[in-house]
Amino acid sequence: MTRILGNRVRVWLLAGLFAAAFAFSAPLATTAEAQNKDPIKIGFSMALTGALAGGGQQALLGIELWAEDVNKKGGLLGRPVELVYYDDQTNPKNVPGIYSKLLDVDKVDLIVSGYGTNLAAPAMPIAIEREMTFMGLFAMDINTQWKYEKYFSILPAGPDPAVGFSQFWFDAVKKFNPKTIAVIAADAEFAQNLKKGAVKNAKAAGYEIVYEENYNPKTPDFTPIIRAANAKNPDLIYIASYPNGSTGLVRALAEVGTEAKAVGGGMVGIQFAGIMAGLGPMLNGILNYDFFVPEPTMDLYPGASDLIARYQAKVKSENLKVDALGYYLVPFSYANVDVLGQAVNAVGSLDQDAIAEYIHKTAFKTVVGDVKFGSNGEWEQSRTLVVQYQGITNNDLDQFAKAGTRKIMLPADIKTGEVVPFNDLRK
Amino acid sequence: MATFIDLLLNALVVGILLGGFYAALSIGLAITFGLLDVVNIAHPTILILGAFVAFILNSQVGIDPILAGLIATPFFYGFGWIIYQLYYNSFEKSGETDSLRGLAFFFGLLFIIEVGLIIQFGVDHRLVEAPYIGESANIVIGEDIDVAIPYRLLVAFVVATIATLAIRAYLTRTFFGRAVRAVAQDMMALRLMGVDPIKVKRIAFALGVATAGIGGALMIIVLPIEPSVGRLYIGNVFAIVVLGGLGSISGTLLAAIIIGVAESIVATFFGPSWAPAVSFGILLLVLAVRPEGLFGKTAGGH
């Protein structure tokens, strides 16, 4: 082996590099402390690149709009709100470091989670260790094991989220008197949880599960899956999928067809502007979950329509490369920080125990309606919408910004349509 | 029984069509990697670049994606020409062909293209519109047996097959094509014949990259695209090229169809989530037993 460096040089080099690594963030701490202590800092990680970035960027804009609103109204506790956030690149490995940076170096006063289960879960131990109140955005069931009393989830799926998520869907399809069901799910975290919940609901309703398969997220063609499911003649097809799978399955349904009465349920992605417009009429008949749609009854949620309008205007005027409509995540990411902000102002301090206690006992009025949290931090009641796509005639994006293409079947208080069999809305 | 035959027939047909699609993604790599021994790991990401070109032309101007792919092809040819020149100046010129460094170079290129796409287009999934997407031909064969052929896959299959056969004819029938194949085997003989091997390699590499124009268009016809999708296909395209035997164009097409049919059959009868493992399992087995690939002629590696 060739000797590359003298022994001594080599050792010093190594020692120096290690020292440099250890000293890495020392100067950061001082600069952060030297900064103005006046604003209240809210810290979070967000998926701004990577697989979940489509949602993450939308969520970030929602949070920014909230900060604008709050600061216009005089901030929290009379102090302006400042957002401190870092890109987790949709990689859970970055999350613990980011929250440590937020709490130890940036010295943020409040924290909320990033978007999605596997990016929220890795922050839990730090939140618990520092005894911070922690808001989770669309994180599925991450508090079951920890039982942390200062965790609150913004996911309108009830106390048992996996089951609550599809509860209304199974209520909606009862009118078809189904006997059999096929379940198709993506081989990934969120979809698998939805599937578990759906299987529980199906068994509780006494349906026979005739087909239950997972697909790999990079499957290019889904016609064999729909065919295999059709071969078992299911009355219902419950699908828990991610954007690429949702698109592929909707196309495969158009190509192969099905005799099932209801199709859909947990398809992520067909709520996004680009995918909705791209699929167009192929979506007709699909019965799926949603969080927010431009139906007239949604005006019951105070400020939501206005928020969406502002988001859409902002995206258009600043030519941002995010979802053009913003229904899916914006109201919820807004509500996520809004609940925390309301609590801080009501308590009158940044005392984390007091904030958590207040959130536990209060029914909040938010842009996503009335929110009340149960003892495990999940919502007391499921509010996941069931919508049926209908009347879509072309690939025009504007039609999805108006009422009528996604009518609400449940919950009953904001219902705008009646469920009909899948094939009745095709062609 | 009728159901079984129906499923089997459909799985076979869709598998063959899917194989054609895979071939379109791999054929460029079969040239750059298989013939020229340049480990262009950025090929799938260049395909995504092609897909975005098709998307732009389709959504802004309303051009059919296939036509858009054809329009883009000369530009990709030029792009490949530039990449090879850079690659040659940096590595091959000095005489030491260290494939590891080449690999790292293309890894870097992959990230640069991907980030460029994210900055320009964001991370949302993109789709194209064409009359043949979402429609299918239904062929009734017997009672309870009918084969549905999705036009979207049929288009991909036909275009891919034509492209593959054309490239094969070009490489076997023309003088220049034979020179390309000679580059892989005997550079000295080429020099003696008065042909500049570098020029041959440059043109062949550019040709390989040019297939990304049409391959990318097919990709966005078959599935939704966002910038990082390319990474998911690195394994598939390399597996197909290696399985087909390095340098064999028709071997690549056959290998692609074998993988397509295997995935489709597994998805139909054993559960779709096993599909990727099965195709890579085939690859691993073939490599362990017959390292030169299914249709390769030369023995064991380099």
Added chain:
Amino acid sequence: MKYLFEIVCLLLLVLAFASTQVIGNQFVFFVGFVILQYVVMATAWNILGGYAGYVNFGSAGFLAVGAYTSVALINFLGVGLIEQFIFGGVIAGLLGLGTGYLTLRLRGVYFAIATLALAIILETIVAHWGYVGGAAGTSILPARKPELLGILIVDRKAGVFGNYKEFLFFLMAGVAIGSVWVARWIERSKLGRGLNAIKDSEEAAECMGVPTLRLKLYATTISGAMMGVAGAPLASYLTFIDPLSAFNLEYAVNAIAMPMIGGTVSWIGPVIGAILLGGAQQWASLFISSELNLLIVGVLLVVFVIIAPGGIVGWFKKSR
């Protein structure tokens, strides 16, 4: 001094321990853990890739095997971190040995593709293994107050370490130092010289009587075991693990890029590469907070392979 290197290793270990006792800013340990994990990964990759010239594309697979061995052990026996490290290493080492056997006849790119295929197959298997969470992933709760030989390891007041991150950081520092020591030892031993001969020309090496087969198996086993050890604490670090995060392509990319940037001929190359590139990534993810982060890896990689073929070490050597 004959044992200077070993003394420095020990001193660094002591320094790592001391830092957990002195430094209050927890962020240091998060960054430190990630970078040290990369040091192990890059060093492990380099034993096979740098010394013997066999490119492993499936590093993430070995790392994930270590991580999931831990998950299975935690679910099954509730074992502690130390045991997780040991078993993670053993299982991934056996996998390395198996890979070696299966792919012995493969050279160059064929070997690289085979390792990639292996990683994908492993990912599919793990996604179907409900016991470790399957595709849905699983939460891991670290033991409340772990003890070792009657000594309380982690506890805010009475433990050796104030919290889990400090403990994980210290263990990872130990593993990193150990890996580098092993790599340096290999480099200077008969094994290293044999691997180098294989890299130059396998046929020639065989003619000269080098037991190429056996040496390659040693290398795949050691390299695999190190990657498994690097992955073993991942579940405890993240507290939630799913196949997507464990089999992340990022590990495979960095395991190749770091030695390439640092230099593949010597043990110090991967260490420098991991600290520089890992540090740059950490820095960029916090301060540039956008797509440009990925771009850094891409541009650094292209620039380095073009202007500094031997990595930083090679460039250093040339200028001397």
